[in-house]
Amino acid sequence: MDYLINLIIFSLIYVLLAGGFNISFGLGRLLNLSHVAGYAIGAYTTALLSTDYQFGFFSCLILSGIFSMLFSLIIGAISLRLSDDYFAIGSLSFSFVISALLINWKSLTRGVLGIPGIPRPDIFTFSISDNLNFLIVLSIAVFLSLFFLNSVFKGPLGRSLKAQGEYSHALEALGVSSFKIRMYSFIISSFFAGISGCFFALYLSYIDPSSFSLSEMVFVLTIVIIGQPGSLLGSSLASFFLVFLPESLRFIELDPGILGPMRQLIYAVILFSTVYTRKASLFPIKRTV
Amino acid sequence: MLSVKNIHFAIGEAAILNGLEMSGKDGERIGIIGPNGSGKTTFFNCVSGFITPQKGEINFNGHSVIGTSPSKRASLGIGRVFQNFGIFRDMTVKENILIALESRDQNNLLSFKVSKEHLDEIDSLLNLVGLNKHLNSKAGSLSGGQLRLLEIIRLVAFRAKVYLLDEPTAGVSPKMKGQIVETLKNLIPKEALVLIIEHDISFMKDLCERIVVFDGGKCVLDGSFEEVRSDTRLQEIYFGTTN
Ligand SMILES: Nc1ncnc2c1ncn2[C@@H]1O[C@H](COP(=O)(O)OP(=O)(O)OP(=O)(O)O)[C@@H](O)[C@H]1O
Ligand SMILES: [Mg+2]
Numbered sequence: 001m002d003y004l005i006n007l008i009i010f011s012l013i014y015v016l017l018a019g020g021f022n023i024s025f026g027l028g029r030l031l032n033l034s035h036v037a038g039y040a041i042g043a044y045t046t047a048l049l050s051t052d053y054q055f056g057f058f059s060c061l062i063l064s065g066i067f068s069m070l071f072s073l074i075i076g077a078i079s080l081r082l083s084d085d086y087f088a089i090g091s092l093s094f095s096f097v098i099s100a101l102l103i104n105w106k107s108l109t110r111g112v113l114g115i116p117g118i119p120r121p122d123i124f125t126f127s128i129s130d131n132l133n134f135l136i137v138l139s140i141a142v143f144l145s146l147f148f149l150n151s152v153f154k155g156p157l158g159r160s161l162k163a164q165g166e167y168s169h170a171l172e173a174l175g176v177s178s179f180k181i182r183m184y185s186f187i188i189s190s191f192f193a194g195i196s197g198c199f200f201a202l203y204l205s206y207i208d209p210s211s212f213s214l215s216e217m218v219f220v221l222t223i224v225i226i227g228q229p230g231s232l233l234g235s236s237l238a239s240f241f242l243v244f245l246p247e248s249l250r251f252i253e254l255d256p257g258i259l260g261p262m263r264q265l266i267y268a269v270i271l272f273s274t275v276y277t278r279k280a281s282l283f284p285i286k287r288t289v
Numbered sequence: 290m291l292s293v294k295n296i297h298f299a300i301g302e303a304a305i306l307n308g309l310e311m312s313g314k315d316g317e318r319i320g321i322i323g324p325n326g327s328g329k330t331t332f333f334n335c336v337s338g339f340i341t342p343q344k345g346e347i348n349f350n351g352h353s354v355i356g357t358s359p360s361k362r363a364s365l366g367i368g369r370v371f372q373n374f375g376i377f378r379d380m381t382v383k384e385n386i387l388i389a390l391e392s393r394d395q396n397n398l399l400s401f402k403v404s405k406e407h408l409d410e411i412d413s414l415l416n417l418v419g420l421n422k423h424l425n426s427k428a429g430s431l432s433g434g435q436l437r438l439l440e441i442i443r444l445v446a447f448r449a450k451v452y453l454l455d456e457p458t459a460g461v462s463p464k465m466k467g468q469i470v471e472t473l474k475n476l477i478p479k480e481a482l483v484l485i486i487e488h489d490i491s492f493m494k495d496l497c498e499r500i501v502v503f504d505g506g507k508c509v510l511d512g513s514f515e516e517v518r519s520d521t522r523l524q525e526i527y528f529g530t531t532n
Contacts, residue, residue: 151401156391159384160398163377169339170375172359173368174447175392184398287373289330289339 005131007243009203012135012142013196014239018223019149019232020192024185025221026229027158029165029283031088033217034075037098038068038190040212042197044102047115047207057121057128061141061198068194069187071098076186080179084286095217102209114208118201128202138199145192150232152188161185162230167287215264222271229282242267290314291367291451291482296335296345298328298506305331306342307506313482315450320493320514321486323503324527329486330372332503333453337369338362349451364392368449370440372456372486378429382420382439385428386411389447414442418472434465438472445476452483458492470496490518502526 017039024030042064049055049063079090102109109115120128128134152158160181163171168178201207223242227234246263254262275282292312298305306328313319323329334340336347338359347354354362369375377385390407415421418438423431428439437457444452457473458466473496477483487493493500493514500517502510504526510517517523 152399155399155401156388156396157398159380159388159391162380163388166377166379167375169337169359170371170377171388172339173337173363173371173375174389174443175360175363176388177358177360181398289334289337289371289373 002131005135007247009131009135009138011240011243012138013199013203014220014223014243015142015236016145016192016196016199018220018227018235018239019145020189020196021220022189022224022227022230022232022235023149023152023158023161023192024182024189026224026231026235027153027165028161028182028185029084029229029286030080030182030186031084031091032186032189033088033092033214034072034095034098035189035193035220036212036214036217037095038072038193039197039200039216040098040102040209041068041071042194043201043207043212044109044115044197045194046198046201047118048108050119050121050202051115051117054119055121057123057202060121060202061195064198065191065194068190068197072186072190073183076183080182080186095214099209099212102212109209112208112210114206115201116206118205118207120202120205134203138203141195141199145195146232146236149192153230153232157181157184165283165286169289170287218271219267222267225282226270226274228278242270290348290350291336292346292348293332293336294346294348296332296342296347298331298335298340298342305506306335306345309345309503309507311501311508311511313451313484315482316480317499318483318497319485320490320497320500321484321503322488322490322493322500327503328506329503330455331506333369333455333484333486336362336451336453337367363447363449366448366450368444368447368452370437370444370452370454370457372459374433374436374440374460376428376431376436376440376443378427380428381425382415382423382428382431383408383411383425385439386414386443386446389443393447410446414446417476418442418468432462432465433460434462434469437461437469438465441469441472442476445478450481452477452481452485454483454485456486456488458487458489466492 021035024032045064045067046060049060075091075094079087082090103111123137128137160171160176164178164181172178223238224235227238246266249259249262294310296306296309309332321329335342338357349365349367387403387407390410412421415424420435420439431439441457458469461469485497497514500512500514501508502517502523509526510520510522
């Protein structure tokens with residue numbers, strides 16, 4: 001039972017993380033490779049505030065989202081003006097900056113040692129130290145987030161974002177600034193990266209920089225691509241699918257040493273075959289004047 | 290009122306616009322013709338703001354728009370139909386027009402509900418051009434002619450004051466060309482300024498009172514439809530000879 005709850009919690013954290021990424025990448029086709037850096041910022045914000053300053057649950061949650069948004073505001077202002085490929089490279093370099101800070105700013109982050117003993121603050125009188133209770137709170141947060149994200153997807157912002165991804169000049173010719181639309185999507189998407197980082201830190205009670213590596217970014221990318229970019233239901237189901245799938249390996253007698261690489265291999269095969277078989281339909285053709 | 294003065298635009302060594310001058314008044318219908326590569330689309334791109342000329346002035350209603358963004362210019366009323374179709378093919382016909390309406394009315398980006406007025410407006414516009422049964426179809430499934438019609442009514446919905454139409458009949462079946470002419474005549478408000486780039490001069494006959502001819506990045510002829518069509522220089526521009 002505990003094992004199942006554990007997997008569901010991880011899946012839900014990815015539903016949040018990938019749901020946010022689905023706004024900028026799935027709808028807007030912005031290959032924002034700093035999304036996991038926003039996740040890291042959320043996780044470290046919560047870790048530091050709850051261990052060193054005994055911040056409560058809601059302050060940790062909101063501040064994780066806000067710090068991640070502030071970070072994306074800086075990256076966005078600098079790199080969202082770049083054209084697509086350069087934007088991806090620009091965002092990637094920012095994520096390396098964050099990685100380097102996590103590892104080297106030892107007085108704040110304790111470097112590779114990570115931050116242990118992150119407490120799970122009570123929510124008013126409700127204790128979330130029990131995993132089932134934690135799952136309940138996380139589920140509520142995911143439900144509310146999906147509701148909000150869905151309204152973004154279906155609303156004017158979602159429409160403009162999608163249009164911008166297909167033909168940004170045509171969108172501007174209708175009086176909508178592509179830069180503004182990208183920036184909004186970027187900020188909203190990083191808010192969700194931040195709060196998923198908060199849940200991640202509270203759940204594990206220990207974080208270190210290795211959880212926020214480039215391969216984590218590729219994992220989130222895989223979730224959104226498999227679920228079909230722009231589909232919130234898709235990325236949510238894909239989160240569960242990809243978290244549960246490698247668990248089936250446990251039932252085959254395998255040396256624990258190959259288990260890790262085996263997971264990566266499975267993900268790689270799935271990602272490649274999805275992209276290969278759906279290369280024509282993943283994204284519409286991009287046009288320009 | 291749009292006026293463009295002494296526009297120069299070059300990419301590297303290649304001069305594409307060479308001191309282009311032209312102006313148009315509210316309510317005018319101006320046809321623009323010229324050989325391939327004479328700078329017609331580039332001229333539209335300068336007016337829409339997608340490219341910035343190295344030299345020259347572009348004034349709209351008495352204010353210079355040089356340096357303002359394409360979206361700002363569009364909000365001022367400078368609308369555009371693209372040579373390569375400005376329709377979002379991955380979206381439905383309804384969504385394509387909705388974007389224009391929500392931008393026009395400056396709707397809150399995070400609002401959730403689509404307003405009833407907007408839906409009614411979309412319905413009546415689609416009815417006028419016979420696209421109503423395609424309301425929820427992917428725009429990508431429409432024919433060339435239907436895409437052009439959709440792009441034109443999207444600009445009408447946006448309430449553009451200037452219509453920059455870049456070859457609105459390219460890729461359209463001969464049968465539908467007539468419908469496009471009718472749509473342009475009937476749906477664009479009388480007081481709007483309309484500039485139409487078109488290769489087929491006969492298409493302009495009952496649409497444009499004034500024809501401008503581009504060649505080598507300049508405006509070389511400017512006059513009434515009859516004047517321009519009977520001008521011997523027209524042949525020279527198109528075929529390089531006067532026989
Ligand atoms: N981005 C660009 N890079 C290089 N050359 C360009 C670019 N844009 C336009 N040109 C060149 O500028 C010239 C004018 O192009 P433009 O598209 O304005 O012509 P046009 O009159 O619209 O032609 P057509 O009738 O074929 O549409 C052409 O020779 C074209 O090759
Ligand atoms: Mg052209």
